[in-house]
Amino acid sequence: MNVRKHWERIYRSQAPTEMSWYQPEARLSLDLIRRVAPDVMAPIIDVGGGASTLVDGLLDAGYRAVTVLDLAPTALAHAQQRLGERAAGVTWMAADVLNASLPAAGYAVWHDRAVFHFLTDLGDRTRYVAQARRAVGPGGHIIVASFGPDGPMRCSGLEVIRYSPAAMYAEFGAGFRLLDSVREEHHTPRGTIQAFVYCLYRVERGTEML
Ligand SMILES: C[S@@+](CC[C@H](N)C(=O)[O-])C[C@H]1O[C@@H](n2cnc3c(N)ncnc32)[C@H](O)[C@@H]1O
Numbered sequence: 347m348n349v350r351k352h353w354e355r356i357y358r359s360q361a362p363t364e365m366s367w368y369q370p371e372a373r374l375s376l377d378l379i380r381r382v383a384p385d386v387m388a389p390i391i392d393v394g395g396g397a398s399t400l401v402d403g404l405l406d407a408g409y410r411a412v413t414v415l416d417l418a419p420t421a422l423a424h425a426q427q428r429l430g431e432r433a434a435g436v437t438w439m440a441a442d443v444l445n446a447s448l449p450a451a452g453y454a455v456w457h458d459r460a461v462f463h464f465l466t467d468l469g470d471r472t473r474y475v476a477q478a479r480r481a482v483g484p485g486g487h488i489i490v491a492s493f494g495p496d497g498p499m500r501c502s503g504l505e506v507i508r509y510s511p512a513a514m515y516a517e518f519g520a521g522f523r524l525l526d527s528v529r530e531e532h533h534t535p536r537g538t539i540q541a542f543v544y545c546l547y548r549v550e551r552g553t554e555m556l
Pocket of ligand 1: 349353367368369393394395396397398399415416417418421441442443444458459460461464501
């Protein structure tokens, strides 16, 4: 399957506000980001951000160095259209997180909601963790939100892996410290509830070679 085409088709067939993962406000993500990176100049990347409203919230909070990366250009176009002139203040990357060219230690915070859990192939998860490890400098933070152990088994026609905080930490492992995990019951636009788990990691110093 061509993953990019899959997601493009989804973003072309439905309004972002109708998608099961839609949040009018990405409150928990914003709170976690503000907790670990209170400086509004901190570079933040939303990986697989799609048309998420997190970027709106970050701009509202005053963040000045926000990047949104996604495989699907149509998803980014939805976000840009919503933001209007404010979109010019954001860096947009239409790319696959597994092989995107990202600046080494370029970000203080790496945020991912509902992307990592689609990586059912071990090799892809290894590449993802290596990308995160390289793009976030020591002392920086990584926030990954996936479906929890009692969350859905599929999303958008794709299988997912559901994670407890311990199971996800096992994927990240050495070089990362799990600082916190928070459960969220996400209310979809259709009124169902999905269990998410948000894990907050700090990239440890002195482990660059691990
Ligand atoms: C379930 S949506 C979540 C979107 C957004 N994070 C949110 O919470 O609203 C998953 C997103 O990940 C993107 N995606 C999937 N695989 C990706 C990859 N390998 N690289 C970059 N983006 C990817 C999809 O295009 C889609 O926008």
